Amino acid sequence: MRRIVVALGGNAILASDPSANAQQLSLENTAEQLMPLVIDKNVELIITHGNGPQVGNLLLQQLGSDSEKNPAMPLDTVGAMTQGQIGYWMGQAFTKAFDKHGLKKPFVSIVTRTVVEATDPAFTHLTKPIGPFYTEEESEKLKSQNPDWQIVEDAGRGYRRVVASPLPVEMLEADVIEPLLNAGALVCVSGGGGIPVIKVERGYQGVEAVIDKDFSAAKLAELVGADELVIFTSGGDVYLNYGKPSQSLLTEVTSSEMNSYINDGYFAEGSMKPKVAAATLFAERTGKIATITSLDNVKNFVKNGAGTRIIGS
Numbered sequence: 001m002r003r004i005v006v007a008l009g010g011n012a013i014l015a016s017d018p019s020a021n022a023q024q025l026s027l028e029n030t031a032e033q034l035m036p037l038v039i040d041k042n043v044e045l046i047i048t049h050g051n052g053p054q055v056g057n058l059l060l061q062q063l064g065s066d067s068e069k070n071p072a073m074p075l076d077t078v079g080a081m082t083q084g085q086i087g088y089w090m091g092q093a094f095t096k097a098f099d100k101h102g103l104k105k106p107f108v109s110i111v112t113r114t115v116v117e118a119t120d121p122a123f124t125h126l127t128k129p130i131g132p133f134y135t136e137e138e139s140e141k142l143k144s145q146n147p148d149w150q151i152v153e154d155a156g157r158g159y160r161r162v163v164a165s166p167l168p169v170e171m172l173e174a175d176v177i178e179p180l181l182n183a184g185a186l187v188c189v190s191g192g193g194g195i196p197v198i199k200v201e202r203g204y205q206g207v208e209a210v211i212d213k214d215f216s217a218a219k220l221a222e223l224v225g226a227d228e229l230v231i232f233t234s235g236g237d238v239y240l241n242y243g244k245p246s247q248s249l250l251t252e253v254t255s256s257e258m259n260s261y262i263n264d265g266y267f268a269e270g271s272m273k274p275k276v277a278a279a280t281l282f283a284e285r286t287g288k289i290a291t292i293t294s295l296d297n298v299k300n301f302v303k304n305g306a307g308t309r310i311i312g313s
């Protein structure tokens with residue numbers, strides 16, 4: 001049995017139309033495209049997803065409704081809300097696909113809390129882009145209206161607000177994954193990277209951050225002993241010199257080669273760099289394969305493993 005952790009990017013779910021309907025339709029397509037893996041008796045899938053666009057949009061909606069009677073929710077709670085939102089949409093999408101393929105299978109999305117370190121330098125060096133893309137003019141206006149916001153250019157696609165993105169250390173609900181898989185469920189874990197919490201004297205406390213789902217996916221893949229990690233993004237495969245006339249596609253790379261490319265600054269902070277770093281970490285630690293490819297490429301991946309493949313070395 002080949003155990004695969006599949007990570008779906010938030011920008012891949014929210015492509016251009018941010019309506020609930022469009023995002024649900026996009027997940028229906030994804031569920032349908034992933035069905036060959038779900039049906040394959042030699043494959044066991046575990047799913048995780050991003051929430052960057054969704055958590056940023058929901059946070060903006062909080063600004064519009066902040067009052068004593070209806071207070072704005074903090075970022076950890078908004079992150080939890082998007083875990084529920086996307087988990088629900090996925091449940092609907094996969095149940096529809098199961099019905100179509102005559103499959104009786106429960107879909108379970110686990111509200112997952114991910115432990116981070118309070119001392120993580122990510123709390124002062126903000127890198128995680130969330131919410132919509134802005135023009136440079138809009139971003140300047142937003143910065144003057146919201147002095148506590150940081151906005152950066154995001155991989156040539158426009159400007160986005162950035163928030164803290166500490167590294168995942170532990171997943172509090174990890175132990176229930178195996179029993180759910182044994183019960184035949186398709187399980188979605190750690191959506192949006194998991195709800196960030198820190199250990200306090202008794203229990204855990206939520207913190208204002210958005211964990212990078214690619215690092216959480218790598219952690220999850222390690223925790224469940226996955227044979228492969230696959231990160232489906234809104235873009236495509238991984239390029240060197242991305243967006244320049246000299247860009248070149250990476251197809252198969254060892255983890256040590258990829259580490260050199262990362263150290264040489266080839267990948268954009270907040271978009272491709274965390275994906276490549278997380279995938280490389282998984283490949284390096286486990287000696288297994290991590291693939292990064294476009295969500296539009298699911299069919300080809302299922303057929304012949306297409307994408308940028310990082311091999312543990």
Ligand SMILES: Nc1ncnc2c1ncn2[C@@H]1O[C@H](COP(=O)(O)OP(=O)(O)O)[C@@H](O)[C@H]1O
Pocket residue numbers: 008009010011012050052155157232233234235236237238239240241242266267268270271272273
């Ligand atoms: N070196 C690179 N190779 C490929 N894509 C890159 C690279 N650097 C930046 N990108 C951008 O990163 C995007 C994927 O990141 P992002 O949209 O944050 O993913 P997600 O789907 O997880 O939300 C691609 O659409 C592309 O615009």
Ligand SMILES: NC(=O)OP(=O)(O)O
Pocket residue numbers: 008009010011049050051052053129192193210211212213214
């Ligand atoms: N949480 C997170 O990393 O989301 P995206 O993949 O949507 O950026």
